[in-house]
Every structure is written in C-alpha cells, then in structure tokens.
Amino acid sequence: MTTPHDARARGEAIERIAASWLTERGLRLLASNQHAKGGELDLVMQDGDTLVFVEVKHRTTARHGHPLETVTAAKQRRLVKAALxxxxxxxxxxxxxxxxxxxxxxxxxxxxxxxxxxFEAF
Structure with missing residues (x-):
C-alpha cells in the first residue's frame, strides 16, 4: 500500500525529471511546487518571453486512462486561479x-x- 508521503515523494521525483526533460528542450526552470490559493503549480518555466505553467501528470500505465485525461475543466480553472x-x-x-x-x-x-x-485561461 502506498502512503501519502510515498506518493508525494514519487510526484516530486517525477516533476524533477519532467523539469530536466523540458530544460533539455529549451525551457528554463523558474520555480516548482508553487502553492497558491486553490491550487498548486507543478512547474513554472520560461520559454523565450513566455511564462509557462506546466502541469505534470504521471501514470505507470494507461490502463485507467491517459494522464492527459486527468486535466479536467475543473483542474484547469484551479490552475488558472493559481497562475493568476x-x-x-x-x-x-x-x-x-x-x-x-x-x-x-x-x-x-x-x-x-x-x-x-x-488550454487557455478563461
């Protein structure tokens, strides 16, 4: 059984790997795990003049759906609020x-x- 601490540590490890992967593709890491009212920003990066808020989602398999499917409209609203x-x-x-x-x-x-x-900020 996975404890919340184990899941959190695994999530942070995945986010570090994701930040490294994106850095290799030209983005620059500015911040990670930024807590804000109503949500958390996994990665804040810079791509040229653009500030990029990156939501990182991981699943070991797509048996229960692809990780992209977990970024629902409600999740998007929370991310926009946190970004603002x-x-x-x-x-x-x-x-x-x-x-x-x-x-x-x-x-x-x-x-x-x-x-x-x-997605766009609405």
Whole structure:
C-alpha cells in the first residue's frame, strides 16, 4: 500500500525529471511546487518571453486512462486561479501559457507527451 508521503515523494521525483526533460528542450526552470490559493503549480518555466505553467501528470500505465485525461475543466480553472495568484504575487505582466506534460511508464523507460498551450485561461 502506498502512503501519502510515498506518493508525494514519487510526484516530486517525477516533476524533477519532467523539469530536466523540458530544460533539455529549451525551457528554463523558474520555480516548482508553487502553492497558491486553490491550487498548486507543478512547474513554472520560461520559454523565450513566455511564462509557462506546466502541469505534470504521471501514470505507470494507461490502463485507467491517459494522464492527459486527468486535466479536467475543473483542474484547469484551479490552475488558472493559481497562475493568476502567482503573477500577482510576483508582480509579473507577461505572455503566459499552460502546458501539460504527461509522463507514462517506469523510471527505466519513461515516455513523455508534451502538449504546449494545452488550454487557455478563461
């Protein structure tokens, strides 16, 4: 049985791997695990002049659905709210986008599916 602590540690490890993978593709990590009112931002990265809020989702298999399916409209609203709080707290005004990075598999053979501009702030 997995404890909440184990799940949290595994999630943080996946987020570090995801940040490294995205860095190799030209993004720059600015922050991770940013808690904000109503939500948490997994990764805050920079892609040129654009601030990128990255939601990282992992599943070892797609047996119960692909990780991308877990980013529901409700989840998107929470991410937008958290991003607005982050922008306000840091006094930022810049182009932004929301990406989702789905990671599947085990550590020996992760597969990455990166959706840039996965959804818009509504």
């Amino acid at each position: 709080f982050y922008l306000q707290r840091n006094r930022l005004s810049c182009p932004c986008r929301f990406d989702v990075l789905a990671v599947t598999g085990q550590s020996s053979a992760f597969e990455f599916h990166w959706v840039q501009g996965a």
